[in-house]
Amino acid sequence: MTWFNGLEAICQTDARLAEHTWYGLGGPARWLFTPRNEAELAALVQRCAAASIPWRVLGRGANVLVRDTGFDGAVIKLSAPFWDELRFEDTLAYAAAGVDFPRVVRQSLDHGLVGLENLAGIPGTVGGAVRMNAGGHYGCIGELVRDVRLMTTAGQLLTCPAAEMGFGYRTSNVNGRIVIGVTLQLQRGDREAAMARFRQIWNEKYAHQPPVSARSAGCVFKNPPGHAAGRLIDEAGLKGTRRGGAEISPQHANFIIAHPEATAQDVLDLIALTRERVRSTSGIELECEIETW
Ligand SMILES: Cc1cc2nc3c(=O)[nH]c(=O)nc-3n(C[C@H](O)[C@H](O)[C@H](O)COP(=O)(O)OP(=O)(O)OC[C@H]3O[C@@H](n4cnc5c(N)ncnc54)[C@H](O)[C@@H]3O)c2cc1C
Structure with missing residues (x-):
């Protein structure tokens, strides 16, 4: 018997999250649940609590970067007709x-x-x-x-x-x-x-920014008070910088685009590089707007 006994119909195991995020990146979720109504969702979160299973809700993944190792827990998607x-x-x-x-x-x-x-x-x-x-x-x-x-x-x-x-x-x-x-x-x-x-x-x-169809998660960093993150990154000379298949958009420096060969780690490496360069050129600490799972 599993911890989600009775909810098998709405569960997929080892589901590739790349297929569920705007970036098209990221490893599997140990469990991906698509509850069909509020009662199933309530039962699911109660089961997660009882079994100490970490969980997250995923929308279109337009603001989320999933690591290549995936998420070792339950990802919940409200994609059934009830939620529409x-x-x-x-x-x-x-x-x-x-x-x-x-x-x-x-x-x-x-x-x-x-x-x-x-x-x-x-x-x-x-x-x-x-x-x-x-x-x-x-x-x-x-x-x-x-x-x-x-x-x-x-x-x-x-x-x-x-x-x-x-x-x-x-x-x-x-x-x-x-x-x-x-x-x-x-x-x-x-x-x-x-x-x-x-x-x-x-x-x-x-x-002023890459097309909505490009693989990104929108602005990577929040604008620090009194500053535009994109301008700080541009002034640090980073537009067009690449790590593996990830690139700081030449169009808007606060976007990191994933090319076909990109991994989530490439994006994370570019995020780390950007924070370090902006810190050294402006003394400002950039805070991520996108969430990393
Ligand atoms: C091209 C592009 C342009 C963008 N432009 C903008 C912009 O102008 N302004 C802006 O604000 N954002 C922008 N974004 C970011 C993104 O569109 C927003 O953050 C959007 O609201 C994310 O929605 P989502 O359903 O994809 O959420 P996800 O990325 O799936 O999740 C984002 C967060 O919301 C949580 N979440 C999702 N659904 C639920 C739920 N039902 N209950 C509780 N938590 C939930 C997730 O757990 C996560 O913490 C842009 C992104 C892209 C790719």
């Missing part, structure tokens, strides 16, 4: 954690609801966006959140108002809990104007 619910009611949008975030942005605009156009061009799921408080120059998701439905590590459900979510620069206090879904407070507005702004923000973003 998106509904609109008046000026509110409810999106379950597994919904593609760009889809929420597009469909909100289709419903004549504005606010999310400021978050154009951010790949990933709703769960990942809430956890990371995804955003950019023109705002972040936390500003539009009314409340978040969460599951605790004990498998209990609760609804947390935005004010209690600890939203900050690419951070929240989701830590250790699971985002089940989010209610966003949007506004009625001029759909055409919002679409135009969406296109403008998208074009502005992707004129």
Whole structure:
């Protein structure tokens, strides 16, 4: 009998995580679970706790670098149809954690609801966006959140108002809990104007960084207070630097691109080199925005 007895139908063993991350890198997860509803998810986290199995939730892996050795624990993906619910009611949008975030942005605009156009061009799921408080120059998701439905590590459900979510620069206090879904407070507005702004923000973003289809995890480092990480890396003369199959993007120095032959270790080596060079040229310590598993 295994520790996940009864949950075999939603478990894959030694699943290659490279297939589940934007980087397309990383070794296997010892177990990959795809729960089909809240009850299965609750049972799973309770079993993990009882058996002291470490676990992580993975969205689209657009902000995660998985090591070549993989993750020796349970990875949970909310990719079953249950987690794909998106509904609109008046000026509110409810999106379950597994919904593609760009889809929420597009469909909100289709419903004549504005606010999310400021978050154009951010790949990933709703769960990942809430956890990371995804955003950019023109705002972040936390500003539009009314409340978040969460599951605790004990498998209990609760609804947390935005004010209690600890939203900050690419951070929240989701830590250790699971985002089940989010209610966003949007506004009625001029759909055409919002679409135009969406296109403008998208074009502005992707004129200065690698295409969304490139293998990356977005910005590698957070911007230190008063500085742009990309500029510090550029000033350290690192644009275009390669380690194995990983390269500091010549287009935007805060992106590390994975070429076909790249390993996760190549990316980690470039991260270490970048931190060391920026420290020595500017005295500034760069902090990773991407998560390494
Ligand atoms: C080309 C490109 C451009 C990007 N541009 C931006 C940008 O402009 N702004 C920005 O903020 N980010 C950007 N990113 C990073 C990334 O898109 C965001 O961080 C996104 O929100 C990650 O979503 P995900 O579903 O892929 O999360 P993942 O990368 O899978 O996970 C990220 C974190 O969220 C956690 N998580 C995921 N789902 C859940 C859940 N249901 N419950 C609890 N925790 C969960 C994971 O455990 C992990 O800690 C970019 C990435 C790429 C590749």
